[in-house]
Every structure is written in C-alpha cells, then in structure tokens.
Amino acid sequence: MATPVHTNANVPTGQPPKPQRPTRSRWSRFIHSSRTAPYVFVLPFLLSFALFFAYPVISTVIMSFQEVLPGITTYVGLENYKDLINPTFGKAILNSVLYTLLTLVVLIPLPLVLAVLLNSPKMPGRGLFRSVMFIPALTSVVVAGTIFRLMFGELDGSLMNSLLGAFGLEPYKWLMNANTGFLALIVLALWRWLGVNMLYYMSGLQNIPPELYEAAQIDGASRFDSFWRITIPMLKPVTIYVFTISIYAGLSMFTESYMLWNGNNSPNDIGLTIVGYLYRQGLEQNSMGFGAAVGIVLLVFTLLLNLVQLKFFGLFRKED
Amino acid sequence: MLLRRKSMALMLMAVVLLAGLLQGCSGKADEQDGPGTELVLWTFNELHEKFFLQMADQWNQLHPDEPIILKANTFPYDNHHSKLSIALQSGVGAPDIADIEVNKIGNFLKGIPQLVPLNPVIDPELKNIVPSRVQIYGKDGKYYGIDFHVGAEVMYYNKEILDQAGVNPDSIVTWADYAASGKQVLAKTGKPMATVETNDLWNYWPMISQQKSDFLDDKGQLTLDNETNIKTLEFLQQMVKDKIAIPAPGGGHHMEEYYGFMNKGGAASVWMPMWYMGRFTDYMPDLKGKIIIRPLPAWEKGGSRSAGMGGTGTVVTNQSKHQDLAMRFLAFAKLSKQGNVEIWKQLGFDPIRSEVWTMPEVKAKNKFTDYFGTNIFDTLIEVKDEINAVHIGPKTPDIASAVRNKILYRTLLNGEDPATVLHELADELR
Numbered sequence: 130m131a132t133p134v135h136t137n138a139n140v141p142t143g144q145p146p147k148p149q150r151p152t153r154s155r156w157s158r159f160i161h162s163s164r165t166a167p168y169v170f171v172l173p174f175l176l177s178f179a180l181f182f183a184y185p186v187i188s189t190v191i192m193s194f195q196e197v198l199p200g201i202t203t204y205v206g207l208e209n210y211k212d213l214i215n216p217t218f219g220k221a222i223l224n225s226v227l228y229t230l231l232t233l234v235v236l237i238p239l240p241l242v243l244a245v246l247l248n249s250p251k252m253p254g255r256g257l258f259r260s261v262m263f264i265p266a267l268t269s270v271v272v273a274g275t276i277f278r279l280m281f282g283e284l285d286g287s288l289m290n291s292l293l294g295a296f297g298l299e300p301y302k303w304l305m306n307a308n309t310g311f312l313a314l315i316v317l318a319l320w321r322w323l324g325v326n327m328l329y330y331m332s333g334l335q336n337i338p339p340e341l342y343e344a345a346q347i348d349g350a351s352r353f354d355s356f357w358r359i360t361i362p363m364l365k366p367v368t369i370y371v372f373t374i375s376i377y378a379g380l381s382m383f384t385e386s387y388m389l390w391n392g393n394n395s396p397n398d399i400g401l402t403i404v405g406y407l408y409r410q411g412l413e414q415n416s417m418g419f420g421a422a423v424g425i426v427l428l429v430f431t432l433l434l435n436l437v438q439l440k441f442f443g444l445f446r447k448e449d
Numbered sequence: 450m451l452l453r454r455k456s457m458a459l460m461l462m463a464v465v466l467l468a469g470l471l472q473g474c475s476g477k478a479d480e481q482d483g484p485g486t487e488l489v490l491w492t493f494n495e496l497h498e499k500f501f502l503q504m505a506d507q508w509n510q511l512h513p514d515e516p517i518i519l520k521a522n523t524f525p526y527d528n529h530h531s532k533l534s535i536a537l538q539s540g541v542g543a544p545d546i547a548d549i550e551v552n553k554i555g556n557f558l559k560g561i562p563q564l565v566p567l568n569p570v571i572d573p574e575l576k577n578i579v580p581s582r583v584q585i586y587g588k589d590g591k592y593y594g595i596d597f598h599v600g601a602e603v604m605y606y607n608k609e610i611l612d613q614a615g616v617n618p619d620s621i622v623t624w625a626d627y628a629a630s631g632k633q634v635l636a637k638t639g640k641p642m643a644t645v646e647t648n649d650l651w652n653y654w655p656m657i658s659q660q661k662s663d664f665l666d667d668k669g670q671l672t673l674d675n676e677t678n679i680k681t682l683e684f685l686q687q688m689v690k691d692k693i694a695i696p697a698p699g700g701g702h703h704m705e706e707y708y709g710f711m712n713k714g715g716a717a718s719v720w721m722p723m724w725y726m727g728r729f730t731d732y733m734p735d736l737k738g739k740i741i742i743r744p745l746p747a748w749e750k751g752g753s754r755s756a757g758m759g760g761t762g763t764v765v766t767n768q769s770k771h772q773d774l775a776m777r778f779l780a781f782a783k784l785s786k787q788g789n790v791e792i793w794k795q796l797g798f799d800p801i802r803s804e805v806w807t808m809p810e811v812k813a814k815n816k817f818t819d820y821f822g823t824n825i826f827d828t829l830i831e832v833k834d835e836i837n838a839v840h841i842g843p844k845t846p847d848i849a850s851a852v853r854n855k856i857l858y859r860t861l862l863n864g865e866d867p868a869t870v871l872h873e874l875a876d877e878l879r
Contacts, residue, residue, distance in 0.1 A: 198560025199538055215877060283698060284706050305700070305862060392527070394648060394850065396700065396858040412531040414846050415556035417538065 186428075192421035199415075209422035218423070220398050221406040222430075227311070228402065229379025232318050236326055236375055237368065243323070244330035245360060259331075262324035273321060274388020278304070281313045281389075304390060307399040314400065317385055322378075326371050333367035334360070369442045373435055380431050383408065403427045485509065485516030486771055488778065489544035492521065493529035497548055497597070497761065500795050504782040507791075517778060526550070537563040537766060545769035546779060549594060551585060551760040552650075555845035558588045565765040565772050566591035570780035574802075578784065579757070581838035582801040586762035594762020595783045598798035600722040601829055601836060602655035602745055602756045605729070609739045610717040613638050618743050624656075624684065627746040631693030634717045641695045641716045644707065645685060647857045648700035650849060651721050655756035656681045658837050660748055664852070669842040673851075674868075674875035682860055682867035689861050696862050708732040720745055722758040723799040723829065730797070730820045737820050744832045755832035757839060799829050806830055847878060 159165055196205045243262070247255045265273065280288040281303040290300040303309040337360065345355050361368075383404035387393055390400050393409055401409075403423065411420020488505075492498050498521045505519035522544075524532060530553045536543035537557070549557055557564060571583050571592045579599050586594030606618045614637040616630045631642030645652045657663060662677035672678070688694040695716070699706030702721055711719065712733040729740060744754035763783060765775045782788045789800035790810045797817045805811060806826045812818070817825065851874045859865045 197538070199557065199563045200561030217877070279705075282706055284709060305858075391704075394854050396648065396854065396862070398854050401854075409850065412534065413527070413556075413850070415534050415538075415559060 189421045189424055192418050193425050195418045197417035209419045218406055221401045221403050224401055225380050225403045231315050232379045233375055235319050236322055240323055240326035241330050244327045248331055248334045262327055265321045266325045270384045271388055274385055277317045278389050305396050310399045329367050329371055333364045337363045376434055485518045486774055487518045488775055490521040490546045491544045492523050492548040493526040495523045496796055498523045508778055508781055543766040543768040545775045546765055548761045548763050552849045554586055555843045559843045562593055563767050564593040565767055568592055570776055574784050578801045581757055585841045594764045596760040596762050596801055597792055598724055599801055600758045600760050601799055602722050602758050604718055604720045604743045604745050606718045606741050607739055608741050610638055621746055624746045628693055643694040643718050644697040644716045645694045646701040647696045647861050648853050650852055651758055655758050658756035658839055659753045661837050663840045664848045665840040665842050667840055671879055674871035679868045679871055686860050726817050727797045730816050742821055742828050753835040755836050757836045
C-alpha cells in the first residue's frame with residue numbers, strides 16, 4: 130500500500146515541501162497491510178483449530194500408544210490396539226453400525242415424503258405440522274431418553290404395554306431384549322430427527338424451479354413421474370448432506386442409549402455403542418490409553434465410511 | 450473515534466454479559482459463612498453433602514481455634530467419578546475431600562494413588578471399627594478412604610405375606626430352608642419369595658462372600674469362575690426357574706418399576722444391605738410396619754449369615770493444600786463416636802464404629818425405627834463377626850461391569866448355563 134504524502138498548508142510558497150514522516154506507527158502499518166490482513170483474519174480460526182482440534186487429536190494418537198495410570202504413563206506400543214480385538218468391542222461396533230443403518234433406512238425416505246406433502250399448497254394445516262414436527266429437535270435428549278424409558282417400561286401401566294393390553298396381549302420387557310430395545314432406540318431417533326431432516330428437504334424443495342413441473346405436466350407426466358424424475362434427482366445434494374450427517378450421528382450415538390438404559394449398562398450390552406465403549410474404558414474404568422485407541426478407531430472408521438459414500442455419490446467428480 | 454468507542458463499549462458489555470452467564474452456569478456450592486480455612490468437598494449424594502455440612506458446623510463449635518468453611522458440591526454419580534478421576538490424572542482442579550463409591554475405588558488405586566494415606570487417623574481407631582470397611586479402600590498397607598457404613602447384608606421379610614403362607618421367618622436358617630419356604634409361599638399366595646437383581650451385584654456378591662469366595666482373591670487374582678461361584682449362580686438360577694424368585698422388575702432394586710411392584714406386596718422378601726432401609730422408607734411407604742429385618746440364611750448351619758456390601762469411602766486428595774486439617778475433619782466426621790451416631794441418625798446407615806451399635810442413641814425414635822421397629826441393631830450385633838472382607842482391586846470396576854451387564858442377565862433372564870457364562874467372561878477379563 131502506498132504511503133499517502135501529506136502537504137502542509139503553512140509552508141511558505143517557493144520552497145519545496147518537506148516530505149513528512151508517516152503518522153502511523155509500525156504496528157498500525159502492520160495491521161493495515163493488505164499482505165498481513167488475511168492472516169490476521171484467519172488467525173482466530175487457526176488458533177481455535179490448533180487448540181481445540183489439532184492438539185487433542187495429536188494427544189489422543191499419542192495416548193493410544195500409552196498406558197495412562199494415575200501418576201505413571203508408559204509406552205506400550207500397539208498393545209491397546211491389540212486389546213481392541215475382543216467380543217465386547219465387536220458388539221459395540223455391530224450395534225453402532227446397525228443403529229446407523231436403521232436410522233438411514235427411516236430417516237431419509239420418511240422426511241423426504243413428509244417434506245413433499247407439507248410443501249404442497251393443498252395440504253391443510255401445514256404451518257402447524259411444520260412446527261409440531263420440529264419441536265422434538267428442541268427437546269433435550271436427556272429428557273427425551275427418560276420419557277422413552279418410561280414409555281418402554283416393563284410394567285403393565287407403561288405406554289407401550291398399555292397399547293399391548295388394549296389388544297389383549299401380555300406386558301413385555303421391551304428394554305431387556307435386543308430387538309425391541311433397538312426398536313425403542315430407532316423410534317427415539319425418528320421422533321427427534323424427523324423434523325430436522327424434513328426441514329433440510331423442504332429448503333431443497335423450495336429451490337426446484339416450478340417450471341420443471343409445469344413442463345413435465347405439459348408433457349403428460351404423472352405426479353409419481355414428476356416426483357421420481359424431478360424431485361428426487363433435484364434433491365440429491367440435500368440427500369447427500371443428510372446421508373453424511375446421519376452416518377456421523379449414527380456412529381457417534383451415545384446419550385440416547387445412556388438415557389434409555391439409565392446408564393452405560395444395558396443388559397448383555399444390547400445398547401452398547403462405540404462411544405459407549407470409549408466412555409466405559411476411558412472414564413468408567415480409568416484406562417485413558419485404551420479409550421484413546423477406541424476413539425482413534427472410531428475416527429478412522431467414520432472417515433473411511435464417509436469418504437466411500439461421498440465417492441459413491443460422485444462428490445469428488447469434476448462439475449460438468 | 451466515536452465508532453471505535455462505541456464498539457469498545459459493546460465489546461465490554463459482551464464480555465461482562467458472558468462472564469455473568471458463565472458464572473450462572475457454574476452453579477454454586479453449599480458452604481458455611483464466617484472465617485476459617487476453606488475445604489472443598491465433592492460427592493455424588495445429596496444426603497452425604499448435608500451430613501458433611503452439619504459435621505463441619507459441629508467441628509467449628511468444638512474447634513473455635515481452627516474453623517473450617519466447607520464448600521460442598523453434589524454431582525451425578527458417573528459425572529462425579531469421571532470429573533474426580535480427570536482432575537487427579539491431570540494434577541489440577543481436584544477438591545480437598547471427595548467421596549468414592551466402592552465399585553469405583555479400583556480406578557483410583559491404579560498406579561500411584563493420587564490420594565493421601567489416612568493411616569495417621571485410621572491406625573489408632575482400627576480396634577474400634579470394622580476393619581474391612583477401611584481395608585477395601587487400601588493398597589500396600591495404606592488406607593486411602595473411610596466408609597460410611599458396614600453395609601451388612603440382611604433379609605427384609607414381608608411379614609404379612611409370610612403369615613399368609615404360614616412361614617415363620619425365624620425358622621429359616623439355611624438357603625435350603627429359604628428355598629423350601631419359598632415354595633410354600635408360592636403355593637399358598639401365588640407370590641414369589643424373592644426378587645433378584647439382574648443389573649446389580651447386591652444379591653449375588655453377598656451370597657459368594659458368605660462362603661469366603663469373591664470375584665478376586667486376596668492377591669488380586671481373578672476367581673470369578675471358581676467352583677463356589679458357579680454353584681451359587683446355579684442355585685440362584687434354580688430359584689428363578691422354580692419361580693421362587695423372579696428377576697427384579699426393571700432389572701434391579703433401585704428401579705422405579707421395582708419400587709412400585711414391591712410397594713404393592715409383590716414379593717415376600719428381598720436381601721439387600723442395611724443401607725437399603727432408606728429406599729423402603731422413602732419409596733415403599735405402604736410397607737411400613739410390615740417389613741422385618743433378619744440375618745441372611747447361611748449356606749450351612751453355623752455358617753456366615755451376612756456380608757459387607759457396597760459403601761462409599763471418603764478420601765483426601767494429594768492436591769489439597771490443607772491435607773492435615775482435611776484428614777482430621779474427615780476422622781471427626783466418619784471415625785468419631787459423635788460422627789458415627791450422626792451417620793445413623795441422618796443417613797440410616799449401620800456405622801463402622803461397633804460400640805455405637807449398643808448406644809441408646811441408636812434406639813431413639815426416628816423414621817427407620819418407626820418403619821422397621823427398634824431392634825434393627827440387634828440383627829447387626831448378631832451377625833457382626835460373620836462378615837467376611839471383600840477383595841477390591843484395580844480390576845473391580847471391570848468385573849462389576851461384566852457381572853452387571855452380562856453374567857446375571859444371561860444366566861437369570863436368558864437361562865444360559867452359569868459355568869459356561871462365568872468361564873467365558875472370566876477368560877475375557879483375564
């Protein structure tokens with residue numbers, strides 16, 4: 130940046146004006162420099178990234194090769210990773226993957242269909258339904274988990290058993306059985322996230338030009354054809370986004386299971402997830418090194434899975 | 450310039466607001482007023498907090514020359530232990546005094562314990578207290594924690610149901626008698642004799658402890674799948690198969706479902722430690738006057754009729770700047786005669802100082818004597834020499850988790866073979 134030259138009005142004419150020293154200090158010049166400004170602007174991000182992401186990740190990687198005991202820390206090489214090969218961790222991975230798959234199966238098509246319905250001007254009370262569907266997302270998962278635990282309680286009076294009773298069926302121990310326990314988990318996820326995913330799809334629907342539907346109508350396309358050949362392809366970016374965050378959310382699920390079983394101790398570990406196992410080892414059993422190894426495996430696993438699905442959806446392909 | 454001032458003012462306001470907000474979030478500890486040395490206490494039980502605050506008041510009256518200001522915080526159980534463990538691992542932020550539950554103490558005894566050995570106050574009192582209640586918080590001859598109670602396991606019988614079935618509780622001497630009486634209760638009333646936990650340890654662990662067995666031996670070696678433990682689990686499973694016992698509704702004796710079931714007279718008895726009395730008085734009010742306390746059945750005539758179960762050790766951390774004062778206050782609260790009487794009066798626990806059991810103070814009317822009668826301590830005195838020490842070690846949290854989540858569920862609810870399940874889990878833990 131060129132330094133402006135100030136002229137002094139009091140200087141008698143006839144003498145060449147003396148160039149004045151710039152009034153700005155070095156510091157001022159530094160922060161007003163167009164070369165440094167970008168760095169100054171990105172510095173807060175870089176600092177917070179380094180402090181809250183890079184540093185913990187690097188520490189976790191180091192810790193995963195250590196045995197961390199109170200007062201003593203020793204390097205154990207790959208010991209923690211070797212110990213990960215055990216049936217309990219296997220079960221945790223299986224549960225997390227199953228949960229993720231099941232949430233994907235329900236939490237993509239249902240919000241999509243609901244969004245299309247609620248986007249139609251012919252739908253009565255759509256404003257009300259939009260708000261009602263979104264309210265669960267605002268509810269704390271701790272409260273929701275507790276309510277679902279009571280709903281799926283094993284006494285005759287719990288909501289689910291009252292429903293069974295209405296059909297003349299015996300009360301059931303919902304949370305003691307792997308299948309029905311998972312059902313409760315999925316229903317909870319559906320109840321909480323349906324509205325949010327619906328909102329993503331609705332914003333996607335607003336961006337589809339109405340002319341496309343008009344043109345299709347003129348060409349004689351049925352409603353289903355329009356939905357299948359216009360709505361779904363046009364919503365692909367939203368679907369990829371919902372898919373990606375659902376994979377992440379599914380694999381990192383912990384609080385729902387913790388609340389539903391009143392702690393990290395579900396019968397026969399039917400609700401144990403990868404994060405639950407990390408919590409159990411790292412905090413409940415005070416094996417920080419082993420917990421760190423679980424965390425690294427989860428990180429790599431989630432990263433790989435998301436990369437594969439993004440590749441599959443062609444997100445890395447060059448734009449046409 | 451004006452703009453800059455304005456933005457400065459706005460920023461200042463934002464900082465002040467944020468600080469106020471953070472202050473609001475941080476919560477406030479309960480504490481005393483007045484001058485004195487500040488001691489911070491963390492616990493996971495609100496009643497423990499109240500007890501310590503009251504003991505601090507008593508301390509200040511008796512020690513006007515060195516008063517303390519106790520700042521007490523109660524956190525949820527898991528939260529509390531995790532917070533404490535991280536504070537001790539990282540070397541900053543730990544309180545002076547903290548409660549550690551017996552199933553969690555193993556974590557804190559790993560490596561070099563970051564706790565202060567309490568031997569200077571415990572050693573002189575060892576002959577007056579039940580020694581196992583400090584030994585479970587010990588390592589290499591050092592004691593790091595002092596328990597609130599003996600945790601003597603007893604049988605709570607519902608006298609009304611037993612009378613209907615024509616069973617005299619005093620004639621039940623052995624577990625075989627108990628099972629036989631159970632059959633009679635089931636036949637006459639259609640009700641189960643007992644409920645058993647499938648998500649906690651307070652039924653299975655005392656049964657093996659009575660036979661001098663345990664999950665770990667005195668050297669810390671895993672004995673989870675030894676012959677006694679297998680036989681005992683088979684016995685429990687048989688009672689469930691015979692419908693003499695049913696898995697506790699909700700999985701354990703601390704569940705809403707269970708309280709509701711039992712309060713309506715769901716089962717004729719339940720065996721739990723003496724500290725469970727508070728759950729009866731608070732959550733099963735309809736059983737008032739119907740519940741009687743008796744020793745556990747023995748495995749053979751003359752065998753042990755109780756076991757010391759559960760407990761919360763209070764520790765002093767090595768980060769405390771007033772370790773000596775904290776230790777002496779802790780001894781006053783949990784080892785002194787005065788403190789032990791208060792433990793009974795306020796918390797309804799069987800205190801670890803045995804001379805207190807015969808004092809008139811423990812016969813005085815309170816909500817526990819109203820509910821169970823005045824002879825509660827007679828049972829404790831009867832079985833006091835029949836309580837074997839349990840072995841606690843670094844592996845205890847892991848074992849407790851396996852027994853809670855898998856072993857009891859798979860054998861008692863799913864009907865799998867106890868020997869197979871115990872061997873499988875023991876191999877995994879080794």
